[in-house]
Amino acid sequence: MKAAWLERYGKGEVRQTVGERAAPRLGAKDVLLRVSVAGVNPLDNMIAHGEVKVLVPYKTPLVMGNECVGVVEKIGPSVTMFKQGDRVYARLPLNRIGAFAEYVAVDEAALALTPDYLSDEEAAAIPLTALTAMQALDLMRAEPGKTIFISGGTGSFGAMAIPLAKARGLTVITNGSGKNAGRVMELGADRFIDYRKEDYATALSDVDYVIDSLGGAELEKQFSILKRGGKLVSLRGGPNKAFAQRIGASPIMRLVFGFVNRKYDAMAARNGQTYDFIFVHSDGRQLAEASEILAGLEVHPSVDGVYVLEDVNAALQKVAGGGSRGKTVIQIQ
Numbered sequence: 001m002k003a004a005w006l007e008r009y010g011k012g013e014v015r016q017t018v019g020e021r022a023a024p025r026l027g028a029k030d031v032l033l034r035v036s037v038a039g040v041n042p043l044d045n046m047i048a049h050g051e052v053k054v055l056v057p058y059k060t061p062l063v064m065g066n067e068c069v070g071v072v073e074k075i076g077p078s079v080t081m082f083k084q085g086d087r088v089y090a091r092l093p094l095n096r097i098g099a100f101a102e103y104v105a106v107d108e109a110a111l112a113l114t115p116d117y118l119s120d121e122e123a124a125a126i127p128l129t130a131l132t133a134m135q136a137l138d139l140m141r142a143e144p145g146k147t148i149f150i151s152g153g154t155g156s157f158g159a160m161a162i163p164l165a166k167a168r169g170l171t172v173i174t175n176g177s178g179k180n181a182g183r184v185m186e187l188g189a190d191r192f193i194d195y196r197k198e199d200y201a202t203a204l205s206d207v208d209y210v211i212d213s214l215g216g217a218e219l220e221k222q223f224s225i226l227k228r229g230g231k232l233v234s235l236r237g238g239p240n241k242a243f244a245q246r247i248g249a250s251p252i253m254r255l256v257f258g259f260v261n262r263k264y265d266a267m268a269a270r271n272g273q274t275y276d277f278i279f280v281h282s283d284g285r286q287l288a289e290a291s292e293i294l295a296g297l298e299v300h301p302s303v304d305g306v307y308v309l310e311d312v313n314a315a316l317q318k319v320a321g322g323g324s325r326g327k328t329v330i331q332i333q
């Protein structure tokens with residue numbers, strides 16, 4: 001089958017190789033998916049840079065790609081939830097990615113039916129970011145009537161997080177690039193802050209929850225707008241001890257994460273707040289739940305660039321360059 005793979009980790013622009021690979025082997029609980037469209041995420045570049053090695057030590061050569069939509073070609077003997085011909089999508093399980101390929105074998109527990117109202121290009125924009133939003137909101141046990149600040153909400157994460165947070169009855173404030181303000185307000189945001197024109201740290205205070213998509217120095221600022229006892233979930237800050245415990249990491253990894261990112265727990269502790277990090281995992285049931293909410297709201301993710309597999313490197317560079325007006329996707333077949 002045709003696929004794009006990472007030969008070795010590197011820095012800067014790490015080029016993928018496009019060529020022929022053996023088709024994946026099907027396990028008993030696996031579905032063989034004929035991939036139609038794959039979504040491209042900042043995570044793909046992070047993997048190529050070796051930035052998530054500490055969380056998932058992928059071995060190279062590695063067929064890349066974390067999420068896709070496609071049609072069930074074949075099912076393993078113990079598959080019960082899907083049949084040949086079903087149109088499905090998934091954030092692929094962490095230990096077995098490979099969406100930038102004509103075929104991928106996926107544990108059925110990771111899959112959900114693709115909503116009929118979406119094109120394949122739109123659907124490929126959903127699983128990874130929708131699951132991230134669901135997992136962040138669940139972790140903070142977000143309650144209706146409260147206020148959430150989602151940083152960088154003009155990106156592909158915000159396109160899912162804003163409607164899903166609104167659906168939980170939250171007041172949603174977000175910031176991001178001014179050119180995407182209209183799109184973000186249409187998604188249901190209550191307030192938008194252009195990050196180049198206004199500083200949210202002076203404009204906001206006493207918010208109940210924050211989902212951080214920026215990390216670095218922005219984290220301190222985001223703690224400063226959080227009320228006493230508020231909760232912050234970061235997609236970028238880095239794993240701490242609580243994360244290590246949640247994923248069942250070894251005692252050594254608990255110590256390492258606890259030590260390396262202790263500054264975030266310390267920032268949170270100053271005002272009785274909490275800091276959590278998430279690394280989005282596959283979950284077919286949760287994706288089906290998110291799909292139902294998004295279908296009810298008729299959310300159509302905006303797609304900014306459609307590439308073919310041979311142009312995978314250009315697609316990855318586009319995502320690395322920022323300034324996006326929606327999701328970048330790769331049409332596989």
Ligand SMILES: NC(=O)c1ccc[n+]([C@@H]2O[C@H](COP(=O)([O-])OP(=O)(O)OC[C@H]3O[C@@H](n4cnc5c(N)ncnc54)[C@H](OP(=O)(O)O)[C@@H]3O)[C@@H](O)[C@H]2O)c1
Nearest residue numbers: 042152154155156157176177195213235278279280322323
């Ligand atoms: N931990 C996890 O499981 C997980 C899951 C999903 C995503 N993430 C991370 O979350 C981040 C966002 O993902 P994404 O897919 O939404 O990326 P994206 O589509 O590239 O969007 C990022 C958005 O943030 C805006 N932005 C850049 N600098 C900003 C700043 N200082 N203040 C406010 N907005 C700013 C960008 O605007 P301009 O570029 O137009 O200026 C863009 O609209 C990425 O770092 C990704 O790796 C992590």
